[in-house]
Amino acid sequence: MEETLNFTDELHKLLDQKVEWYNTEELQTLLGHYRLLYTCVKNINDILIKKSLINADPYKLDRRISDIEVPKVTPFPESETPTILGERLSEFETMLDFICTYFHFSVDNIPLAKIKPLLDLNKVFDWENVTANHSQSNTRSLAMVINQSRVNATAVLISNVTDSLEKCSSSIKEINKILAGYADFQKELYKGKVRLEVIENSEFDKEKAFSSPDNELAEIKRLYVKCTGRKNFYNDLISEVIQEDQAPNKDELRSRVLAKLQPKQKVVKEVAKTAVDTKEMIMQSVVALGGLAPVITQLTQKLSDNFDLLFSKKKSLFNTIKEALRKALGIKEKERIVTIPVVDSKTGAKSYQKVIVNEFLADLGKKRRIYGAFAARGPEFEKIQNAEEEMILTFVNKHVSENQQIFTLVNALDDYFKSNVELLLRPKVKGLKIDLSSYRNLIIGINKKRGEYTSYKEETQQMKNLGI
Numbered sequence: 001m002e003e004t005l006n007f008t009d010e011l012h013k014l015l016d017q018k019v020e021w022y023n024t025e026e027l028q029t030l031l032g033h034y035r036l037l038y039t040c041v042k043n044i045n046d047i048l049i050k051k052s053l054i055n056a057d058p059y060k061l062d063r064r065i066s067d068i069e070v071p072k073v074t075p076f077p078e079s080e081t082p083t084i085l086g087e088r089l090s091e092f093e094t095m096l097d098f099i100c101t102y103f104h105f106s107v108d109n110i111p112l113a114k115i116k117p118l119l120d121l122n123k124v125f126d127w128e129n130v131t132a133n134h135s136q137s138n139t140r141s142l143a144m145v146i147n148q149s150r151v152n153a154t155a156v157l158i159s160n161v162t163d164s165l166e167k168c169s170s171s172i173k174e175i176n177k178i179l180a181g182y183a184d185f186q187k188e189l190y191k192g193k194v195r196l197e198v199i200e201n202s203e204f205d206k207e208k209a210f211s212s213p214d215n216e217l218a219e220i221k222r223l224y225v226k227c228t229g230r231k232n233f234y235n236d237l238i239s240e241v242i243q244e245d246q247a248p249n250k251d252e253l254r255s256r257v258l259a260k261l262q263p264k265q266k267v268v269k270e271v272a273k274t275a276v277d278t279k280e281m282i283m284q285s286v287v288a289l290g291g292l293a294p295v296i297t298q299l300t301q302k303l304s305d306n307f308d309l310l311f312s313k314k315k316s317l318f319n320t321i322k323e324a325l326r327k328a329l330g331i332k333e334k335e336r337i338v339t340i341p342v343v344d345s346k347t348g349a350k351s352y353q354k355v356i357v358n359e360f361l362a363d364l365g366k367k368r369r370i371y372g373a374f375a376a377r378g379p380e381f382e383k384i385q386n387a388e389e390e391m392i393l394t395f396v397n398k399h400v401s402e403n404q405q406i407f408t409l410v411n412a413l414d415d416y417f418k419s420n421v422e423l424l425l426r427p428k429v430k431g432l433k434i435d436l437s438s439y440r441n442l443i444i445g446i447n448k449k450r451g452e453y454t455s456y457k458e459e460t461q462q463m464k465n466l467g468i
Helices: 002-050 078-102 112-122 137-149 155-199 213-228 235-246 250-261 278-290 292-310 317-328 357-375 379-385 389-420 423-428 433-465
Strands: 337-343 350-356
Touching (some): 002 078, 002 137, 002 155, 002 292, 078 112, 078 137, 112 155, 155 213, 155 235, 213 235, 235 250, 278 292, 278 357, 278 379, 278 389, 278 433, 292 357, 292 389, 292 423, 292 433, 337 389, 350 357, 357 379, 357 389
Antiparallel strands (some): 337 350
């Protein structure tokens, strides 16, 4: 009995540590891969629609999604490719948008039952093998229209499609890998909860239960719903619990479980006793700026949609005539400008800031292209790498400051949209809080790398001044 108590205590300790790791690290990494996948799928979808190779989904904006819905994978005639592929690719993109925007990536919100729908969604298109002879209709048709999109296309478009496909492949591979490990963990978490909520319950007759495997199963079944409030009774996992309690090799089984839950050891690299490359230190901040591109892409799209909702006009006869006259006379559309209240997070002071919508979105687009080039180690990255350290630091300081200002502004815009968009259109407003959370964390990471560089430079200078 004492062995069982020791095992149970150690088990719950490791499970708590693992839950914390998944909530703070691994599931946030999973969200990052989903965001990259969404960005690339949307890019492919937009290109294929613009090239008229697939039809835009007319019901895309009307869908109300509350949970994961897996698009169809059933075969369809090649003649219906533009319509059916367009619909399924749009549904897939919409589901990714839902996952990235409204899905809370935490252990409590992604139980064992939700893993299968996620894995099934990942199989709608075989992104790791997009070929024209694929056995699955969705993937085969996608490969065919992608091949058609490359005919007489510019080098930029071909590169864009190829890059998006490669990133879809790498993202889905990482997503499946994380989900496989997470599924194993959720099984152990389920077993741990059975032990904590049922077997450790005062009503559980341990003496009777541990007299035989059948008696333990009967006791667990007797109290399961009463103690847990859940109906999902997984026989195979309950059987594993009983094996770990009563099988002849129970010690070996318990050791395997504990070993599986041990936290991953961080590899600590030995620091060579050579001069630190300070330029490489500050360039790490530039590399980190490249990580902003996917988040800014998402924010730009959602901001654009929300601004359209904010400035949407009722379809009255007067507005229709006025719009027609404006176009006939070649009069430019009035610049969209909004003045919003912004609260300084440090001082709490409230001010009002004017946002010229097109200029603001264009600036975000410019930053996305610059940071995307950093991530790809393109010519812009090499240009900065060849500059002096002081210039690189000035560049990083400028962009950190600008992104902090953008974060504050977008945060204020998120609240503004929710209060000022026409009441009937508010359900269509896209929330920005999850993207803003990722944005803030990335800015903090860049700041940390910049701080490590400046601290090291200051420390080195002080040591020089002391003659060390």
